[in-house]
Amino acid sequence: MKKVKLLNAFLIVTLLVTTIAVFAPSVSAAPGQEISVLPATKIYSTDIPCHYNGTTFDVDLYITNVTGLGTYDFWLYYNDTLLEVTQVLIDTDPANPLTATQVAPAASDRVDTDASVPGIVKMDIVWKAGVPTYTGNGVCARITFKIIYCPPQIIADPQENNTVSCALEFDETWTKAFDGLGDPMYYDVFNDGYYEYTTEGTVPGAPVANFVFSKPVAYVGDSITCTSTSTPNGGSITAYLWAIAGPATMTSANNGAVMTFDCTGLGWVDVTLTVWDSEGMNGTTMKSIEQKELVGAFFDLTRSPTQFCGQTTTAIGEGENVSCDALSPDLNVTLFVEVKWNGKPVNHVLVAFEVIWFAYPDGEPLDVPECVLYRTGETDKDGIARIWFRVPTPCEGMMFGKWYAYASAKVQEVKQEDWMYFDVGYLVELEAVVTTGFDGQPEDTFEYCEWIGVTVYLKTISMMPKYVKLIVVVYDDCDVPIGQDISGVWLTETATYCHPVEYIIIWQDAVHVPQWFYAGEGKVYVSAFTDIPSECGVPYCPEVSTGIALEWTGWP
Numbered sequence: 001m002k003k004v005k006l007l008n009a010f011l012i013v014t015l016l017v018t019t020i021a022v023f024a025p026s027v028s029a030a031p032g033q034e035i036s037v038l039p040a041t042k043i044y045s046t047d048i049p050c051h052y053n054g055t056t057f058d059v060d061l062y063i064t065n066v067t068g069l070g071t072y073d074f075w076l077y078y079n080d081t082l083l084e085v086t087q088v089l090i091d092t093d094p095a096n097p098l099t100a101t102q103v104a105p106a107a108s109d110r111v112d113t114d115a116s117v118p119g120i121v122k123m124d125i126v127w128k129a130g131v132p133t134y135t136g137n138g139v140c141a142r143i144t145f146k147i148i149y150c151p152p153q154i155i156a157d158p159q160e161n162n163t164v165s166c167a168l169e170f171d172e173t174w175t176k177a178f179d180g181l182g183d184p185m186y187y188d189v190f191n192d193g194y195y196e197y198t199t200e201g202t203v204p205g206a207p208v209a210n211f212v213f214s215k216p217v218a219y220v221g222d223s224i225t226c227t228s229t230s231t232p233n234g235g236s237i238t239a240y241l242w243a244i245a246g247p248a249t250m251t252s253a254n255n256g257a258v259m260t261f262d263c264t265g266l267g268w269v270d271v272t273l274t275v276w277d278s279e280g281m282n283g284t285t286m287k288s289i290e291q292k293e294l295v296g297a298f299f300d301l302t303r304s305p306t307q308f309c310g311q312t313t314t315a316i317g318e319g320e321n322v323s324c325d326a327l328s329p330d331l332n333v334t335l336f337v338e339v340k341w342n343g344k345p346v347n348h349v350l351v352a353f354e355v356i357w358f359a360y361p362d363g364e365p366l367d368v369p370e371c372v373l374y375r376t377g378e379t380d381k382d383g384i385a386r387i388w389f390r391v392p393t394p395c396e397g398m399m400f401g402k403w404y405a406y407a408s409a410k411v412q413e414v415k416q417e418d419w420m421y422f423d424v425g426y427l428v429e430l431e432a433v434v435t436t437g438f439d440g441q442p443e444d445t446f447e448y449c450e451w452i453g454v455t456v457y458l459k460t461i462s463m464m465p466k467y468v469k470l471i472v473v474v475y476d477d478c479d480v481p482i483g484q485d486i487s488g489v490w491l492t493e494t495a496t497y498c499h500p501v502e503y504i505i506i507w508q509d510a511v512h513v514p515q516w517f518y519a520g521e522g523k524v525y526v527s528a529f530t531d532i533p534s535e536c537g538v539p540y541c542p543e544v545s546t547g548i549a550l551e552w553t554g555w556p
Contacts, residue, residue, distance in 0.1 A: 055438065056086060059168060061141035068179045070133040073123070075174035076143070079166030080119040083195060087144040088121065122174075133180035147197065165196035205233035207277045209285040216319045218263045218291045219298070221343060224248075226271055228257040229465065231492055235278035243272040247291060263291045297341055299416035301407040304334035315463040317420040323497035326423035326461040327391050327403075328540075334388040337377065337407045337418070345383025350376055351409040353387050359402035361425055363498060372403075385409075391424060400425045402498065421497055423461045426541035428468055428491065431457040431502075433526045433544045440506055445549040446513055446522075452483075452548065453508040456526055461500045466491045469529040469537060474511045476550055477520025483511035486532060519552040 061074065078085075121143055134140075149164065177185040207230055214225035230237055242254040247265030252258070261269070272286040302318045317324030327333060335353060339346045353376070358369040372392075377385035392399045403424050408417040436453040437443040446452050454472055468491060473484040487507065495501045525545045531537030 056144055056146045059143045059145065061143075066137075067135050068133045069135070069185065070178050070180040070182070072177040073174055074121075074141070075123075075171035076121040077167070077169040077171060078119050078121070078145070078195070082147070082149050082164055082166050082197075083145045084148050085121055085143060086146045087142075088123065089142045089144075090123070090140065120171075145195070163196060165194055167194050206281045207232045207235075207237060207275050207283045209273050209275045209283040211271070211273050211285070211287065213271075213287070213289050214318075216289075216322065218269075218289055219343065220263050220265060220291055220293050222263045222291075223251070224261055224263065224289065226259045226261075226273070228273060228275065230273070230275045230283070232277045233281075235281075237275050238278050239276040241274045245270045245272075266291055266293055293343075297346075297411040297414065297416050298338070298343070299407075299409065299411070299418055300338050301405060301418035301420050302336050302338070303405070303420065303422075304336065317422070321419045323421040325463040326425060326427055326495070328425070328427050329391055329393045331391045332388065333391060334386055335405055335407070335420075337379070337385045337409070339379050339383045339385070339409060339411060339416070341411065345379070345381065346411060347379055347381055347383065349379045349383075349385070349409050349411060351379065351385040351407055352376055354406040355389065355403065356406070357399055357401060357403050357424070361401045361423075363402065366401075423497065423500075425461055427462045428460050428466055428528050428540035429458060430526060430528050430541055430544040431459060433457070433472075433524060433546050435524055435546060435548050436506070436508065438508060440508060445551055447551050447553045448513055448515060448517070450513050451509045452511045452513060452524070453506070454510050454524060454526060456505040456507065456544075457502070458505065458528065459500045459502045460491050461495050462491070463494050463496065465494060466540075467530070468540065469531055470505065470507070471527045471529060471532070472507065472510045473525045473527075474548075475523040475525075476518040477522060478518040479523075480518060482514055482517045482522075485510045513550065517550055519550050522548045522550045524548055 123141060179185055210229045210231070211226050212229055214227070215222065218224050226242065228237075228240060230240075237257075240255055240257055242250070242259040244250055244261055246269035247263070247267050248261045248269040249264055250259065250261045252260045259271075261271075263269070268288050268290050270286055270288050272284065274282055274284040276282045300318060300320070302316050303324055304316070315325035335355075337351045337353075339349050339351070352374070354374055355372040356369050357366070357372055359365045373387075373389055375387040377387045379385045394400050401424060403422055405420045405422075406417070408415060410416070434442050434455045434457075435444065435446070436455050438451065438453065440453065440455070442455075443453075452474055456470060458468075460466060468489050469486060470489060471484065471486050474482050476482050485507075489505060491501070491503060493501045493503075523545055524547075525543050527543040528540040529537040530540065
C-alpha cells in the first residue's frame with residue numbers, strides 16, 4: 001500500500017564532502033593550490049519514500065589559490081545505481097558566482113557522462129577565447145545529481161537506521177591540469193567526497209486508550225455499554241483490560257473491546273481501560289459516569305443508532321438537549337422519545353415531533369427556518385414513541401446545514417420536552433485537489449517517467465472516526481486513463497456539532513506517467529469511498545478534479 005501522510009513531512013539536506021585534489025604549477029610549486037568539491041549536502045529523511053524522479057543536489061568544483069591554470073581534465077566516479085547526473089555547468093569566470101555566469105560548454109570543451117562506462121563524469125575544460133589563464137579562487141563547474149534509489153523505511157528492525165552511500169571519487173590517472181602553455185601542473189589527490197542517504201527507523205509509541213459510554217448519564221437500573229475507541233501508535237491493539245469502581249456490577253468479560261455493567265446505586269462509577277499493542281506497549285485511560293435516581297417524569301429524545309455504509313454510529317444524542325452525529329443525504333432516520341415515570345415506562349402518551357432546518361453549513365441562519373416535518377407518535381408498552389423520515393437529497397446544497405429535532409408531550413399535566421441538534425451534509429467531503437511534485441510542492445507540468453503526486457483537502461462533520469478509501473485516476477489529453485492508485489486513510493479526529501475537522505492529505509507517489517501517454521492537457525480525479533465499488537463501497541461525496549499538463553521530453 002502506498003503511504004499517505006496527513007501532514008507535510010520535511011527533507012533535511014546535508015551532503016558531506018572533503019577536499020579532493022591539489023594542483024601546483026610546473027615552474028614554481030605553491031602548496032596552497034587546490035581543486036576541491038564544496039561542502040554541499042547529506043540527504044536525510046524519516047518517512048518520505050524516494051523515487052527515481054526524486055531529489056536533486058549540486059556538487060561544486062572549487063579552485064583555491066591557483067596560479068596560471070589554463071585547462072584541465074576531470075574524471076569523477078559515482079555509483080549509478082544510487083545517483084544519476086542530470087546536468088554539468090561550466091563557468092568562464094570562477095571569481096564570480098556560478099549562478100550569474102552559467103554557460104554551455106564551447107566546442108573546445110567536453111562534458112561527457114559516458115553512457116558506455118557507467119558512473120563516470122568526464123570533463124575536458126579550456127577557458128574560453130579571450131580569457132587568460134586563471135589565477136585565484138572560485139567555482140568553475142557544477143554537477144547536478146538526482147537520487148534514483150533510497151533505502152525503504154520499513155526494515156527488519158524498525159528501530160535501526162538504513163543507509164546507502166557512495167564515493168564521489170576522482171580518477172587519479174585521468175584528472176590532470178595544465179597551464180596556459182599547455183604544460184602539466186602537478187597535483188596530489190586528497191580524500192574523496194561521498195554521498196549518503198539515511199532513512200531512520202521508526203520507534204513505535206504507546207497506544208492511546210480511549211472509550212465511549214453508551215449514555216452520558218445513567219439511572220439506577222440501567223445497563224451501560226463501554227466501547228473501546230483506542231488507537232495504536234505502531235502495530236495493532238491486541239488486548240484489553242477493563243476495571244470498574246463504584247456502585248455498579250460488570251456483566252461481561254473484562255478482556256474484550258466492549259464491556260457492559262449494570263447501575264446498582266447512586267453516585268459516580270469510575271471505569272478504567274488498559275490496552276496493549278503488538279509491540280508490547282500499553283496505554284491507560286479512566287472516565288467516570290454519574291448514576292442518578294429517576295423521580296417523576298423522564299423524557300428523552302434520541303435518534304436511531306443507524307449505519308452509514310456499514311459504519312455504526314454511537315453518537316445518537318441521548319441526554320437532555322444534546323447534539324448527535326451528523327446525518328448524510330438519503331439516510332433513513334428514526335427518532336425515539338422515551339417516557340418514564342419513576343423509572344417505569346408510560347404507555348399511550350401522545351408525543352409531538354418537529355424537525356427544522358435553521359442554518360446554512362457555515363452557521364449563517366436562514367431568514368425563515370424551514371420546517372421539514374411535523375408528526376405525532378404514541379408511546380408503546382416500553383414507553384417509547386417513534387417516527388421516521390429519510391434525509392432529503394440536496395439540490396445545489398439545499399437542506400445542508402444545521403438542523404434540530406424537537407419533541408414534547410404532557411405527562412401528569414406537566415409539559416415535558418427535549419431538543420436534539422445535528423448537522424446534515426456529506427460526512428466526508430472533498431474540497432479540492434492540487435497536483436504536486438516529489439517535494440510536495442504544487443506542480444502543474446509532469447513529464448514521462450515522473451510520478452504525479454496529489455494533495456487532497458477534505459473535511460469531516462462526523463463525530464465518529466471514519467475510514468476513507470481515496471482513489472485517484474489520471475486521464476491524458478485523449479481521455480485515456482493512464483493510471484490510478486487507491487489508499488486507505490483513517491480520519492480519527494472527530495468533529496463536534498458546528499465544528500467540522502479539516503484534513504490535508506499528501507499523496508506523493510499517486511500515479512506514474514507511462515511511456516505510452518498522449519501529451520497535452522490531462523485531468524486528475526479524486527474520489528472518496530467507504531470501500532472500492534466492487535467491494536460494496538459507495539461514495540461519501542462528489543469527486544474533485546484538476547487539470548495537469550503532460551509533456552514528452554524524450555527517453556530518460
